[in-house]
Structures are given as structure tokens and as C-alpha cells.
Amino acid sequence: MTLDAIAERVRRGERLTPEDGIVLFHHPDPVAVGQLANEVRERLHADRTYFNRNMRVEVTNVCVASCLFCSFAKLEEGAPGAHTMTLEEAWRELEIRMDDPPGEIHIVNGLHPGLDFSYYEELLSGFKRIKPDVHLKCFTAVEIHFFACHYGMSYEQVLRRLLAAGLDSLPGGGAEIFHPEVRSRIAHDKATADEYLEVHRVAHGLGMRTNATMLYGHIETFEHRVDHLMRLRALQDETGGLQAFIPLAFHPDGNGMRNLPPPTAIDALRTTAVSRLLLDNVPHVKAYWVSMTPEVAQIALRFGADDIDGTIVHETIYRSAGSRSPGALSTAQLVRLIQEAGRVPVERDTFYRTICEHPRAAVPEAAVKVRDRKSRKHLEVLS
């Protein structure tokens, strides 16, 4: 199957096969693959490019899982660097930002064995007390699965209790690579692929929206990536509850795969493009700037992505794995990033409803530089 033949079928609106996915991953010209993904992206969203005002909170890095790719988790409470926020500390993250509050709080944690379930319920209800209309996108499917096992509940019971406490949607983290050949080696002691997908299925059944991710660029093959995307496509055919897919680039610093080089920008762009082409039933594909760097994320907005994520404010998971991206971007910076890429910035809420549409840049595909050069104090030696 040639790229031209695949392009023909994409233009006719036909669904691509797993074999097509492999061809796209191996095609010698990543720019041509990107162009095809861009066609689809523009058919779906024209020049509209989404971002939101969100805030990351990671309340604990204590974790019973021992994922090979993780530089964030510290296995036990009391281990050096292990930290669990008190509820007050967590809430304070929002309180101090109430003069310019985020629209969404995105919480992802380690799998802490020593907290009561009520900690999480209070965490959510506390945030809603401070800002009743804040959207709580909290706990990955892996955490929901852990809660169910640890506290002896079904997925549905866990989700219903968290919904009652204020939960609004689930983030997509924890998917890593579904295929057991990879998952058993890099994430053997947490939710399996089926369990991850089942949590999302149950959540969708309760009317919730969720995102999904894929951690690529470590020991997996292109076949594993395509398999991963196919499993998500099948779930989406069933439920329609996925809003966005977020390819996440593996970062090697300080984790069990530190000897591996990280995926290069070309791989990041190609993976974005192939995801857009294979996931024909998922509305949005994200160029997560924390994972990609803002510069590559800009290019990804022309390789199939229509969303650049949000302001983030305080992210520690990628930071601990050596991400060179700045810690936060302001709304104005995000707008300029998108304008520089020649797109129309649209501030959205978590459900992709438009909050504010910004103008296109006066000069096509060019504007003022956004890079936070001042933050790069030290000479970095890149591997």
C-alpha cells in the first residue's frame, strides 16, 4: 500500500487498517505523512486550535507501582523525595491563584497505599468549595483501578463516589503501551490494558468524558503503537466517550530506562500524524507542549494536532524525567504560540466549548517569539 493509495482512501473518508498504520510509521517522508494528517485535521477543525486555562496538581508521588519509565514516583512514604500534600496544601494551590483562576484542575498521582478513600473525596469537594465551577479532571484509569482494588469497590462504585464529591472527567494518563509484550516489561504491576479500557468504558457509561494517551519512544515497536491505537479506536466505536488523544513522548532522565535515547522531534510529529489518521472517531489530537517542547508542539499543529493543552502552571512528572519545557505558559503565550503556527487560537473549556476565539496573527505564520529563553540558565548537554 503506497502513501498515495492511503491518501486516496483518507480523502474518501474510508477507515485505515492497522497495516496502513505500519506503512505510515515506516514511510520515508514524514512531511508527506504530516500533510495528510493535516488535511484531516483541517477538515475537522479548519484553523481552530484549542487551549485551556488549566492547572496541574500532583498531590502525592508515593506509588506502589514500579513503572520502568517513571522518574516521578517514590515508592514509599518517607523515602527521599517522597511527598504527600495535606488537603490544605493541595487546596492552597488553587486558593493562591483565585485572582486569575484556572478553569480546570488536572490531578494525577502515585498509587498511595496509605491514604483513606475519603482523602480523595475531600480533595475534590474542597476544590469545588473554593471554586464551584472549576472543572475537576482527576485520576487516571490506573488510579481508579487501584482505588477499586485497594478499597474493595467496583469501578462504578469508585466513580460514583468521586462524581458525588465533584469529579467531572477523567484524564488519559496511565495507558502507556497496551500490548502485553511491552506492558509486562515497563508497567507490570498496575492496571492492564483491559482494565484501563474497562475503567474508561464504565466512565463513559456513566456519561463521563475521558481522554486517552500513549507513551511512545521507548522499547515498543511501531506494531505496538498501532495495536494501541486500534484498541482505543475499538473502544471509541463502542462508547464515543473519548474527547482527545494525547501521544506522550518518553523522557529518559532518572528512570529505569535512562539508557534509552528519547524519541526525536521527527518521531513526535510522525506519531501525532499517524494518530490523527488512524483515530478517525476521536475528535481531538493534542500536541502536549510539556512533552514536546512548545517549539515542536507548534509544528505538530500542522501535523494533525488541533489542541496544545493548557497553561499547566505546575507540572512535575515530565519535569522529573528531564523535560526542557518551561513550567508554565501564560494564556497570552499560548495564544501567540498558536498564532505563530498560523492557526486561530480558541480558548475552550474541558468539553471543548468555546470560551473565547482569538484573532489570527496579522502576519501569516509569524508573530512574536514566545520561548522562555531566560529559564535556560545552564548549558544543557543533550544525549
Next chain:
Amino acid sequence: MNESSRLRAAAVGYLNARPLCEGLEREPASSRMLIDYGVPSEIARRVSEDEADFALMPVAAAATIGDLRMVRGCAIGARGAVRSISIVGERPIEMLDEIAIDLSSRTSVVLARLVLRARSKGREPKLVGLPPREAVSQVGGGRGALVIGDPALEVEGRFSHHLDLGEAWLEWTGLPFVFATWCGRKGVLSREDERILERAKLAGLDRRDALADEHAARTGLCAASLRQYLHGAIRYDFGDAERRGLERFYDEAARAHLLPPARVRFFDEDGPAQVPSSSIDTLLSRAAEGERLSAAEGERLSVEAALFDLGLAADAVRRRKHPEDVVTYIVDRNVNYTNVCTTSCRFCAFYRPVGHPEAWVLSRAALAKKLTEVVEAGGVQILLQGGLHPELRIEWYEDLFRWIKREFRLGLHALSPEEILHIGRLEGLSAGQVLERLHRAGLDSVPGGGAEILVDRVRRKIAKAKCTSEQWLGVMRTAHHMGLRSSATMMYGTVDTGRDRILHLVKIRDLQDETHGFTAFFCWDFQHERGTRIEPGETGTVLYLRQQAIARILLDNVEHVGASWVTQGPDVGQVALRFGADDFGSVMFEENVVSSAGTTFCMNAEAMERRIHAAGFKAARRNVHYDWLTAPA
């Protein structure tokens, strides 16, 4: 009518142009038009940079700028022998091995190439660039010369063989030839303005004898011969026959890839002066097929073409030039010998004034340590640049160069044109003399830094104390004529516009046509940070990719285009390899100028190769001439 509302005209001051121009210096024309004279390259520049509204321009320059209108009825042309453009030699022209040629006269050079090609049946002499009078002095044996203007009239009858290019053109095509004509952007001249030019011409034609006599008195040429030249050889009409002649010339030149395709369009006509009336797709596929684009076409691409289309076209050009899919890089080191500089460029955070507490000049010991590291890392050269230090004399550089060559045997890619000019000013030497001395001391090649944007309006705003674009190009021309190779660069993203960036590229392309001395082109955007004193203009990752792709598309005569990962970061640098670049620049030990503006990346050979491979290419180490030092892998 006041000064500022007069139309600005530019023209060459040659004798054959006088009949068209002279009348503009007098009333009534002079109250409408202000004429100024210059050499051919200069008057074309004025129109393309909007410093003149219209100009009496050589037709090759008009095609290069692209989309210009012409004035009906006025031209400098010939139907048959023109006398002032000839190839001379001591054996039949078809038997010459080499022709010395003044390469700055592009219309004549293109005409000569076409005529030689049409007559030679496959055996073409080699063209060698030389200053005009020197060219004549070297005629003999297998070497001939293309002589233009007064020198051509001077040598009439001196050599045993002689080919008049006007005559040769008529013989070949049956058509008249047009050398120059009044050109300007669409709409700048009204019907009334055209009538003023027509009336000036008629007045000028009546004064031909007087003009010939004046010129004879000034030059010592024979007055009767000059009268015949203005009356008989040169023709000033521009009608249907001349139009067909010029369009034939444009067609032949485009087919030979010597000029961008062009059509004749008069001011009173509609339709674009480009061939074919190009859609963006046509422009891109023409570029991908290796055709030359005009400045106007480049400008259209930079505004209208989508990022991907530019990238794919640039990648196609790259593949055509380098079908082996190899991306090169070099192991070298950027060494700055001093941070003292007198130019105070507003975009620079690196320099310190003389006497500043943070000013330094590298000691031999510090330098030795750096160079030893380069040698130990398998490095093959250093890129040595400084500021403009007002106290370092040429002997200091000569000693330094000899010492580096003696002790380290590294290639010396050193001193940008600005530094060459600076040393020349300090020593009272010409750029050529400075280069000669430094070359003898060990200089191997000249880095293309300091070009910024080769449009003087921009240079005056961001780097007032720096040389003009013509001076920068002049140093490179001199270096290339000496056999030194150089790179070419562009730093954009301050006050420059899209058009300025295109003009920059076209100036590099024009000089490259003349010298073929540029090895590679690199561009990057202004790095805004603490210490710089100018706001960023048009910058950003996507613009970088577009800009690099456009450079690859327009610079059809430059072999290599490099990705500037030092400024854009290794990630964007890698992506740029898919937007027309075939070189990944240097492994980086250190770099001070850009990093003092905040951009700090480092990459070793292994990391570079990994990125090259992941982009789908083989990697090879290179030297400054882009020879492979390792087998591509």
C-alpha cells in the same frame, strides 16, 4: 511639485543610455522625475528595495526581480551589430577554451552563454570572471574575452577574431535584441509619465551627435565612430519586433536555467509578467524541478504557500541536489577571540565596548586549551570570529593564524567580512590586501556571518555601524576570486519584512552566479534576550521552517543548506532536515554570541547522528568544503 512627490528614476550612466535619460534632467520632465545614475546592479537594487520608482534596467535584472512593467516605445537595443558587446580572441571564437568575462553584467553574460551554446554544438568554452580591462589584457591563445561598453569600442579591430553578440543574436533568431528598458512595478507610471519618457527620448535622439562628441572628448575614442554607434548600432525603439526578440531571449534563458521565466508586460497591459501566469502549485513544482524563480515569485511563495508545500518542494530540491540522502555535519569549534566590539549592534548581547570591565581577548594559553580539546575530539577546523577590536593589528592575526596552523593543523574558517573590512580600515589596506595577507598566514575559508539582512534600510536600523550590503558582498566577491570559499547566512526577525528576506536571498544568488564561491547557506531568527536592544519582529518556529525552505527553493545555485539547530534547538533543527537542509551544522563545544542571548544547547556527534538517522538520512562528517570525511552511515 516638490522633491518628495517626484518619481525617482535610476539609470546607468553609459553613453548608449544618454539619449533616453538626458532629457529627464531638464524641464519639463525634471519637475515630474528625479533621475539618478549608478552601475547596473545598483539601479536594479534601488527598484527592488523601493528606493527608486522605475529604472532603465538591464533586461536580465528585470527578470530576476520579476513582475515588472516596461515602457512601450523606449529601449536600448540593436538589430544586428551592436559593437559594444563582443567576444574577442586570437583564434576563431568557436575554438576558444576559456573566455574571461565581466560577470557583473548579467544580461551580456546570459546572452553570451546562449549564443555560445547555440553556435558551439556541444563544445562550450569555460567562462572565467575577471575585471573588464584585465580580461582584455589576457586575450591570446585559447583564451578570449567578453568585452562590454567602452572597452569593447576601444578594442574594435585589435584582435583577429571577433563575435558581435547583437549580430550573432540576429543571425540565430532573426530578431532584434533589447538590452535595457524602463521598468517599474505595476502602476508606478501613468500614461502621461510614459509620454514624458517618450518626449525625452525624441529630444535625446536629436542630440546624439553632441553626446557622441562629448563622450569622445572625455574618453579619447573616435567621435565619428561614436556617432555611428549611437545612430546606427544602438536602436531605441521598443515595438512588436523588439518585444518578440526580448521574449525569445527570456524563453531561451529560462530554458537554460539562467534566468527565471519572464514575459514582457507594458505599463498599459494587464496580466502578470511571469511565465506561466503562475498558480502557487505551478511555482512550487517549477521550483521542485530546479527552475529559477524571480524575487517576485519568491515573495508570493513566502506569503501564499502552505508550510507543507514549501517543505515538500524544498525537500525535492534537496533530493535533486543530493540524491544520496546524506546529511552532513562537522566537528569543529566556534572560538571567539574577543568580545570587544565597536559596532554596538542592537541585536547583540555578546559584545563589550573597549575598556569595559567584562571585555576580554583570549590568551594563547586559553586558546591552546580549547584547540587541544578540538584536536582530541577529532575536530577538523575552528570557526574563529571576534568583535571588531580597535587595537588588534593585522600582525596579531597573522601571528595567531601561523601559530594555530603550526601547532594544531586545524582548518581556519575565520573572520567574517565585517572583520576583514575593520582590519582594512585599521591598516589602510583594501579588503583584497587583508585577505591576501591572512590567506598567506593560514586563512582557509571565510564564514558568512554579519550578513544579517543584506538590505541597507534594515542594516541601518539594527547595525548602523556595520558595512553596507554592497560592501559585505564585495568582500565575499574578492575572497571568492582569490579561491577562498565562504558560507552565506541570514539573520532575520528584527525590522525586516518578507520582501527584504527574499531580496537578501536574491543578492546571494546573484553573487553566486558570478563567483560560485558560496558553499552553503544558513539562516536563523533574531535571538531576543537580556542585552539585546531591539524587539523581535517576525520570528517563530514555523516561520523558521518556511524561511529555510524558501531559501532552499530560491538558492538554486548554492549546493548546501544547513539547519541552524544552535538557535532553533536540536528538535526543530532535526525537523528542518525535512524542510530542505542537507547539513546539520557543527557539533557544539561552545558558542558565545548566541548563547549570551540565552540560547544554550550542546550536542555531541553521537546525538547529532541519532537525530539525522531518525529523520531518515545517512550521516557523514564533513570538512569546510563539504567533502565527506567518513563514509555515510
